[in-house]
Amino acid sequence: MFYREAGQFKTGYADDMAVFPIRQDRIGIAVILAIAYVAVPMFGSPFFVSTIMIPMLILTMAAIGLNILTGYAGLISLGTGAFMGVGAYACFKLATAFPDVNVLVWVLASGFFSAAVGVVFGLPSLRIKGLYLAVATLAAQFFLQWCFVRVGWLTNYSSSGSIEAARRSLLGVQITGPGASETARYLCVLTLLVALTWIASNIVRGRIGRKWMMVRDMDIAAELMGVRLLPTKLLAFAVSSYFCGVAGAMLLFFHYGSMESIAFNIELSFQVLFMVIIGGLGSMIGSYLGAGFIAALPVVIKFAPQILGIELPSAVVDQVTVMIIGGLIIFFLIVEPHGFARLWQIGKQKLRVWPFPY
Amino acid sequence: MRVNTLLVGTAMMALVATALPAAAEDSLYIPLLTYRTGAFAGSGIPIADGMHDYFKMLNARDGGIGGVKIVTEECETGYTAQKGVECYEATKAKGALVYNPWSTGITLALIPKATQEKIPVLSMAYGLSAAAMGKSFPWVFNPPLTYWDGLSVAIKYVGDKTGGLDKLKGKTIGFIYLDAPYGKEPIPLLEGLAKDYGFKVAKYPVPADKMQDQSSQWLNVQQDNPDWMIMWGWGAMNPTAVKEAAKVGFPMDKFIGVWWSGSEDDARPAGPGGKGYLTLNFTATGADFPAVQDIVKHVFDKGNSSVKEKSKIGEVNYNKGVYNSVLMAEAIRTAQKITGKKAINAADMRLGLEALEISEARFKEIGLGGFAAPVKVTCEDHSGAHAVYLQQWNGTKWVKASDWITPMKDKVRPLLEKDASDYTTKNAPWPARSEECPKS
Numbered sequence: 045m046f047y048r049e050a051g052q053f054k055t056g057y058a059d060d061m062a063v064f065p066i067r068q069d070r071i072g073i074a075v076i077l078a079i080a081y082v083a084v085p086m087f088g089s090p091f092f093v094s095t096i097m098i099p100m101l102i103l104t105m106a107a108i109g110l111n112i113l114t115g116y117a118g119l120i121s122l123g124t125g126a127f128m129g130v131g132a133y134a135c136f137k138l139a140t141a142f143p144d145v146n147v148l149v150w151v152l153a154s155g156f157f158s159a160a161v162g163v164v165f166g167l168p169s170l171r172i173k174g175l176y177l178a179v180a181t182l183a184a185q186f187f188l189q190w191c192f193v194r195v196g197w198l199t200n201y202s203s204s205g206s207i208e209a210a211r212r213s214l215l216g217v218q219i220t221g222p223g224a225s226e227t228a229r230y231l232c233v234l235t236l237l238v239a240l241t242w243i244a245s246n247i248v249r250g251r252i253g254r255k256w257m258m259v260r261d262m263d264i265a266a267e268l269m270g271v272r273l274l275p276t277k278l279l280a281f282a283v284s285s286y287f288c289g290v291a292g293a294m295l296l297f298f299h300y301g302s303m304e305s306i307a308f309n310i311e312l313s314f315q316v317l318f319m320v321i322i323g324g325l326g327s328m329i330g331s332y333l334g335a336g337f338i339a340a341l342p343v344v345i346k347f348a349p350q351i352l353g354i355e356l357p358s359a360v361v362d363q364v365t366v367m368i369i370g371g372l373i374i375f376f377l378i379v380e381p382h383g384f385a386r387l388w389q390i391g392k393q394k395l396r397v398w399p400f401p402y
Numbered sequence: 403m404r405v406n407t408l409l410v411g412t413a414m415m416a417l418v419a420t421a422l423p424a425a426a427e428d429s430l431y432i433p434l435l436t437y438r439t440g441a442f443a444g445s446g447i448p449i450a451d452g453m454h455d456y457f458k459m460l461n462a463r464d465g466g467i468g469g470v471k472i473v474t475e476e477c478e479t480g481y482t483a484q485k486g487v488e489c490y491e492a493t494k495a496k497g498a499l500v501y502n503p504w505s506t507g508i509t510l511a512l513i514p515k516a517t518q519e520k521i522p523v524l525s526m527a528y529g530l531s532a533a534a535m536g537k538s539f540p541w542v543f544n545p546p547l548t549y550w551d552g553l554s555v556a557i558k559y560v561g562d563k564t565g566g567l568d569k570l571k572g573k574t575i576g577f578i579y580l581d582a583p584y585g586k587e588p589i590p591l592l593e594g595l596a597k598d599y600g601f602k603v604a605k606y607p608v609p610a611d612k613m614q615d616q617s618s619q620w621l622n623v624q625q626d627n628p629d630w631m632i633m634w635g636w637g638a639m640n641p642t643a644v645k646e647a648a649k650v651g652f653p654m655d656k657f658i659g660v661w662w663s664g665s666e667d668d669a670r671p672a673g674p675g676g677k678g679y680l681t682l683n684f685t686a687t688g689a690d691f692p693a694v695q696d697i698v699k700h701v702f703d704k705g706n707s708s709v710k711e712k713s714k715i716g717e718v719n720y721n722k723g724v725y726n727s728v729l730m731a732e733a734i735r736t737a738q739k740i741t742g743k744k745a746i747n748a749a750d751m752r753l754g755l756e757a758l759e760i761s762e763a764r765f766k767e768i769g770l771g772g773f774a775a776p777v778k779v780t781c782e783d784h785s786g787a788h789a790v791y792l793q794q795w796n797g798t799k800w801v802k803a804s805d806w807i808t809p810m811k812d813k814v815r816p817l818l819e820k821d822a823s824d825y826t827t828k829n830a831p832w833p834a835r836s837e838e839c840p841k842s
Contacts, residue, residue: 089495090491090495091491091492091495094491095488095491095492140828193581193607193609200828202828203586203587203589203821204506204510204530204583204587205582205583205586206507206511206583208510208514208828208829210830211829211830211831221514221829222514222515222517222518223514223518300483300484300487300511301487301511301514301515302483302510302511302514303483303511304483304507304510304582304583306482306507306582306610307482307483307484309611343488346478346488347492350475350492357438357476357708358436358438358476358477358478359438359439359476359478362438362478362480
């Protein structure tokens with residue numbers, strides 16, 4: 045009824061290739077952006093913005109990064125947490141070494157360090173795939189985390205071993221460090237995420253993304269058709285790690301403000317991997333939905349009884365949260381093994397033909 | 403489908419976006435950041451119980467503090483910094499008076515935030531040692547002493563047993579620690595003292611995810627054969643270390659744990675091998691105090707305590723929880739006296755903490771005579787470097803093994819000053835202290 049493309053004619057290749065070919069989608073995305081940019085900062089409580097929205101958006105970025113590698117290029121990685129850590133530590137070093145440069149520049153630049161490290165650990169991907177590659181990236185996870193703990197230079201020889209976000213501002217508004225308002229931090233995170241999502245979605249729809257998908261679907265066939273495997277796979281590692289690195293830097297600078305190496309442990313890697321699987325492999329919208337499910341829902345469930353005025357012991361709430369989330373993961377994987385993105389797609393398809401399903 | 407999703411989504415957003423209900427005007431709201439789950443739950447549960455029960459007892463016996471009821475609320479952190487920050491963000495708007503992070507990692511994350519938002523942090527004998535410098539950290543308090551003070555006491559004791567600190571030359575002191583901000587905190591002082599007194603330091607880090615498997619560390623200990631061992635452990639790391647030490651035959655009376663490594667559950671699992679194990683402590687053990695008996699009477703017997711067995715009341719970590727609540731309660735009382743207000747706010751709480759003084763007489767008055775050394779916090783010194791004693795495990799319970807020992811303040815204070823200025827330059831621009839010292 046509302047969602048119908050009848051009467052919307054495509055008159056050129058550009059129209060046909062557009063990200064949102066249907067007008068309703070374009071309106072929808074505009075509404076979502078308006079809500080994200082205007083409604084959330086205006087009407088969201090500080091708790092909602094700083095504890096739910098900011099980490100969710102940052103983890104969405106990490107999920108996009110892993111989705112590029114796992115969903116589009118078919119290379120499994122368990123080192124996401126460590127690659128995020130590389131971004132965070134690089135950004136910390138850069139921001140303390142060059143305090144006059146705007147911190148947003150360093151957040152974006154820190155991704156390149158992560159990309160370089162990702163390429164190094166992606167080297168085995170030419171020879172091995174699947175679970176074997178997962179184990180190779182697991183080595184990255186452990187090795188890098190070991191570095192964060194042992195290499196004092198990375199933390200500026202801080203006695204506690206933690207890294208802290210310095211106070212930096214943009215156009216006179218403080219955006220990082222203690223005292224930065226949640227609105228300022230939220231808008232920075234949102235802008236970076238929107239910009240990088242746009243870039244990522246264009247990469248995966250273009251020549252490079254096609255190559256990744258060829259490699260994913262059958263690498264020998266891809267090679268026979270002239271795709272050079274090593275550069276393609278390494279590029280996937282580089283781009284993926286770039287996104288993860290930026291996400292790590294954002295996590296430090298716009299969310300926690302102070303982090304220990306343990307925060308970048310394998311649990312974080314798993315968390316992001318679950319987001320990608322639950323959200324939907326090889327889909328941008330899936331990264332968003334998966335991050336919302338895995339990152340935001342536990343916080344909502346944890347604080348829901350409190351908000352509703354129900355008194356429960358905190359430990360019980362914590363364990364019930366874990367149980368509910370675990371149950372929901374199993375439920376959704378049974379209902380739709382291809383993730384939320386597929387559910388979304390089915391929903392859209394149904395709406396398109398409604399009320400006359402074929 | 404789309405309409406439904408939208409509806410559900412908006413409903414969820416509305417649910418979360420509505421501000422959390424504010425605490426009532428005439429109450430003292432204290433969020434308790436506790437951990438009853440995870441690898442550190444073994445240490446976290448008794449502490450949470452102790453903190454709770456003392457406040458519940460005050461509410462039941464005296465109707466709160468100065469006639470105002472105390473409202474506590476637990477928030478589960480699991481000892482992780484990220485959940486700790488979540489808890490802080492979720493509770494601060496309800497008028498939180500003070501935060502007890504109960505984790506050095508969470509403390510480090512909260513120090514800049516709380517300083518900016520002007521809510522005091524009470525990190526009782528843990529957290530950032532340099533926070534003792536009240537001039538730089540007006541909103542952070544770590545009485546009764548810092549980790550560095552504690553380490554200096556341990557070295558002093560070792561020196562005593564060796565026949566003088568100058569006799570330490572050429573000796574080796576092993577340091578086994580949780581590889582997290584908490585465990586690393588005392589290392590700078592340890593290395594400084596090693597230089598001063600000429601002893602060697604052997605470090606054995608224990609990663610947080612390998613706490614229950616320390617065989618490689620203790621293999622190294624066996625190989626290096628240090629003269630003494632000092633431990634900075636927490637949670638499941640403690641009993642494992644004591645067990646392993648007993649297994650490799652390390653002399654237990656030369657093994658000193660910090661005050662967080664000295665609960666009954668840390669020493670008991672080692673069986674007879676744990677006999678002789680020493681730890682620092684700043685609170686008395688046992689339930690033979692009028693105030694603790696009041697907890698039994700007003701809270702436990704009425705079924706309001708989360709403690710299951712009566713014997714748990716009075717254990718080391720439970721008493722630490724009680725002590726933490728005593729510090730807060732006395733600070734609230736002091737703040738009420740200074741400001742003349744009944745329902746104080748976070749800024750008043752800061753004044754109360756800064757003017758906090760619990761003399762021996764006062765301890766007796768609140769029914770805790772001999773429970774701990776007298777505490778005095780000043781504007782310059784937010785920790786006070788108060789005395790601690792050593793306790794020894796006799797196989798079934800802890801017994802006092804030394805007198806109250808005062809830390810080497812002359813060695814620690816300059817280092818604290820240096821570290822505080824390091825911290826403030828690293829986190830520049832650190833806000834200069836604008837708070838006036840309270841006159842009491």
